[in-house]
Amino acid sequence: MSNTNYAKVIVKGSPISKSNFKLFNINGRAILPYNSGKYHDRYALYEEEIAYECRLQNPGLVLSEALIAVLKVYYKSKKRHPDTNNITKSIFDGIEKSGLIVNDAQVRRIIIEEFYDEENPRFELELFGESSYKMNYSITKLDSPVSPINYGPPPNKKGEGKTLKADTKHISKDNSKLTCEICNKTVSKESSITANKGKTILCKNCFKKLF
Incomplete structure (x- = not known):
């Protein structure tokens, strides 16, 4: 693969959602503290870790064109984890902060997959430049239905x-x-x-x- 329009980032640890760590100031504006020494610092530190790993794994690379993204999220537990839909924004904030991409609006197509790995929770993100890659996907009906995974209310x-x-x-x-x-x-x-x-x-x- 070309190293000018493709990138892959792997960040170990259980992915976390930005929405769980917001504080709001007197004017109602959301703030993410990073030096309080308390629980609320976790997201800002996680964002810094994403940016660091992104640069370490893709030194000198900047993707400025429209992108296709494939995101695989591996949670430690099936029972307790953030909503995967919320994870997407959290991860791309760190990717953008690293400078690997110019703006997360570049991601025009995205596939998100949820997995579980008790020993090695992480996320794996691949970015493909649309000038060289295209997305093909299909949904087919199972020949033999399996047991559904049911969800209850929050x-x-x-x-x-x-x-x-x-x-x-x-x-x-x-x-x-x-x-x-x-x-x-x-x-x-x-x-x-x-x-x-x-x-x-x-x-x-x-x-x-x-x-």
Whole structure:
């Protein structure tokens, strides 16, 4: 394959979704912290890892034309993993940051496949320039049907009681005080900032330190 319009990137580790690590500032703008020393840093560090591996595996290469992408995601567990549809945006943010591609809008055709590998979770991404490659695909009916893989509703849709419990885990007994997830200090509702759909509570001092 030509080394000017083809690239492959393999990043080891369980893929994560950007949507799970967003905080929101006072104006409602999404922010991804990277130096708080807390759980929310994981995505920004993962994005940096993707960019690093991308450059290491494809030194000096820049793909600037329209692209076809084949993404294979290998999760560690069948039971608990992010939505594969959300993973796509997360991965291409890191690819774009590396400079391998100019803009993720270049990807005009994409195939995503989901697999499981308990010993070696990872993602494998191949990029093909449309000036040299084309995509052919087909869907055929099985001669002998297999057992379906059925899915239930997301955990936060199973019951209002469970959702309420998750959303109010940082609320104190008097129902008017909240606990900052970082410093564990009790703060009032007026002096706190919520993130992750109300599941994360931060005091304003800790929020300022994040950025």
